[in-house]
Amino acid sequence: MRQSNPMTTLLIQTESMPLMVNFPAIAQITREQFYEFCQANPDLRIERTAAGEVVIMPPTFSDTGNRSGKVYQQLANWSDQNGAGETFDSSTGFTLPNGATRSPDASWIRSDRWNALTEEEKASFAPICPDFVIELRSSSDTLSSLQAKMQEYIDNGAALGFLIDRKNRTVHLYRPNHTPEILDNPETVSADPELPEFALRMAKVW
Numbered sequence: 001m002r003q004s005n006p007m008t009t010l011l012i013q014t015e016s017m018p019l020m021v022n023f024p025a026i027a028q029i030t031r032e033q034f035y036e037f038c039q040a041n042p043d044l045r046i047e048r049t050a051a052g053e054v055v056i057m058p059p060t061f062s063d064t065g066n067r068s069g070k071v072y073q074q075l076a077n078w079s080d081q082n083g084a085g086e087t088f089d090s091s092t093g094f095t096l097p098n099g100a101t102r103s104p105d106a107s108w109i110r111s112d113r114w115n116a117l118t119e120e121e122k123a124s125f126a127p128i129c130p131d132f133v134i135e136l137r138s139s140s141d142t143l144s145s146l147q148a149k150m151q152e153y154i155d156n157g158a159a160l161g162f163l164i165d166r167k168n169r170t171v172h173l174y175r176p177n178h179t180p181e182i183l184d185n186p187e188t189v190s191a192d193p194e195l196p197e198f199a200l201r202m203a204k205v206w
Contacts, residue, residue, distance in 0.1 A: 034101060035124060038093070047093070048101040050152075057140070060090070064138040067166065070204045071134055072106040078198045085110045085131070093125040096156040101125050102149065104133040108195065129157040132195055136164045136205075150174045160194040169206060 034048050045057040060068065072089050079087045090105045107130035117126055133153045135146050143165060150161045154174050161174035171189050173181040183189060185206075191198040 031095065031099075031101075031125075045103070047103055048099075050096070050098040050100040052099075060138060064136065067205050068105045068136050071136060071164070071200065074200055075106050075108060075134070075198070078195070079108060082196070082198070086114050088130070094130060095125045095127045096129045096152070097127075098152070098156055100152065100156075102153070104130065104153070105136045106134040108132040129153060131158060132160045132191065133158050134162045134164065134200075137166060139167075147172070147180075150180070160191060162189060162191075162200065164205060166206060171202070 031048075034046075034054065037054070038044075038046050045059065047055040047057070049055065068090055072087070076087045079085055085108050088104075088107045088109070090103060092107065093101050093103045094107070095101050109128065109130050113128060113131070114122075117128060121127055130153070133150070135150060137143065137146055146163055146165075150163045150172065151174065153161050154176055158174070159176065163172035163174065163180075165172065169185040171183045171186055173183065173189070186202055188199040188201050191200070
């Protein structure tokens with residue numbers, strides 16, 4: 001019986017839908033191969049699904065990048081004052097327990113968990129799921145794809161997640177063992193008790 005050639009799937013996120021490109025003779029890209037691929041293409045925004053699919057996303061539009069920066073700035077300012085963890089921007093990739101490599105728009109990890117990693121692990125796509133993640137929906141993102149990504153973070157150990165949908169001016173709050181809570185046009189979004197006294201001010205994010 002003739003066997004089909006193994007291949008890996010490359011998903012290129014376009015404005016309307018992902019574009020799938022197949023690479024014959026590669027059954028599944030390994031973590032090491034994915035890391036080398038990212039190093040060879042530093043200008044691309046790249047993620048890897050738990051199934052081994054490589055996802056290439058378009059550059060963030062200027063306005064979305066501006067709002068994303070304001071989200072990260074607020075989180076970083078709080079973290080500097082709180083001192084209990086480390087913050088990461090949208091260019092940071094993490095290897096989740098399910099094998100996916102994801103890059104949330106902003107994230108935070110408790111110091112005890114971050115410091116438990118080796119220096120080699122920190123220097124790569126660290127094998128850890130952030131305690132807190134924020135995703136900001138851009139014009140090229142479907143709401144359903146981001147909802148699935150947020151649930152993936154929660155299933156892999158995140159304690160809290162904010163999905164910001166600027167188009168509909170809503171914020172979806174994700175917590176383990178809870179149905180996502182949807183806030184309609186909030187002025188602030190509290191991260192208590194997971195991040196004590198942190199509240200994301202939405203005025204400059206909308």
